[in-house]
Amino acid sequence: MAADSPTRASTGRFYVKRAVVPFEEDLHHEFKGHRCLAVEELAPFSFHDYDRKKRSKRAASRAINSFLNSGQGGTVYLGVSDDGSVIGLPMTQYQKDHVVISLKDLLEKRYRPTVASDQYQLDFIPVLPPGVHSFDEVSRSHPALSFDVELRRRPHQLRTHFPCWCDKDLRAIFHNGHICPEYLIQIHIKPFESSVEQLFPSDDTCSSDDDDDGNDDSLDTILKLQLPNVYEDEEGRSYFRLQASSLEYSLEDIRMMVSSKAKDYYQPIVRRWERQLSRLKKEVSEAGLET
Ligand SMILES: [Zn+2]
Incomplete structure (x- = not known):
């Protein structure tokens, strides 16, 4: 079904909101409906009612770690629900900067051994409403796309579930009645090269x-x-990919x-x-x- 697939247009690649991606969660693909990278970014109340020790959602780090350790590579899609529907995440330029810095902090400072910057790739793919075929159509004169060069240098709050200043900035945009462009975040882990x-x-x-x-x-x-190296994540744990699951190995x-x-x-x-x-x-x- 062409309308349900990630689409290429002359202006570049984009996803269609509420469409279903043409692949499932498996050895190489993981979906997340949120953009929490490290475990500290998960809200403390994100536990199942029936088991207070089990989290109702997982940070992206676990899947990233399993793709690295398995050596076969893979991609984590942030902004896609468990059933493969494209949700999209509204983000300003400041929030995109936040994700870039947060992923670098996680992989290049907290993982052991540290992950080289050329071992992974981060992309923000626009998510467009059905029937819209160009990012320009939704982005023209968009207040959320403008940014202040000086403000981009402001440090972001990492390793916490509390909202960063960039998140509060987005809330202000919504409060003023504006909408914000949406993206699907792709974190691609390259396969191990012997x-x-x-x-x-x-x-x-x-x-x-x-x-x-x-x-x-x-x-x-x-x-x-x-x-391949065996990497420990920010909690000192190591995961391996088995089909659509990331399993902890002792x-x-x-x-x-x-x-x-x-x-x-x-x-x-x-x-x-x-x-x-x-x-x-x-x-x-x-x-x-x-x-
Ligand atoms: Zn921030």
């Missing part, structure tokens, strides 16, 4: 012809196993997972070398008998 690193980087390598399996077993062709879980991946990778190499060694021993033995 580098090529030899397990035995020394020049002193021995070479051999391919064996019977067609594998080149010379030491200088064996590459080191590369695994240190022991992570140790076992890394150990299992290392075993799967290195065991076939070790077996090939054992076969190679056995053949060489046999050749030496036979040569010894002949002389």
Whole structure:
């Protein structure tokens, strides 16, 4: 259904309000109806009535952390409800600045290890009413789009659920009877890129012809196993993505997972070398008998 899909127009990409995005929550996609990035931004009353220990909503950080740790990348969509409907978040330029600074604070200062700025991408995609095909149509002479250069330098209140000055500024815009452009915030985590690193980087390598399996077993062709970093979030927790869920892993879980991946990778190499060694021993033995 074309009208329900994120649309590209000549003026750039936008989403249609109340349309349903053409994908579901899964290994690579997470929807949030709010823009709370870190856990402190969740209101203290955001708990389920039936269980005061369970939060009724989660900060985006948990999904971001799971996309980083799983190494396959993914995107968190802020301004999309659980059923995939585009809600859109009204935001001024100051609030967009707030999100940029808040995400940088979370990933580049609070995560352990810190996340490099080129590992993620943040985009504000306009959300337009149905039937509107250009952001210019809704943004012309929009008071919420104008901003003061000096005011943009004012520090924002991070790591708190209390409204920042930029949020109060938006309330004043609404109070004065104006509307504000809406956006869908996309936080994209790039997939882990393994580098090529030899397990035995020394020049002193021995070479051999391919064996019977067609594998080149010379030491200088064996590459080191590369695994993504395991990041701890702002609460010191680590999550991994399993289908549409972000699951917390303990240190022991992570140790076992890394150990299992290392075993799967290195065991076939070790077996090939054992076969190679056995053949060489046999050749030496036979040569010894002949002389
Ligand atoms: Zn702010």
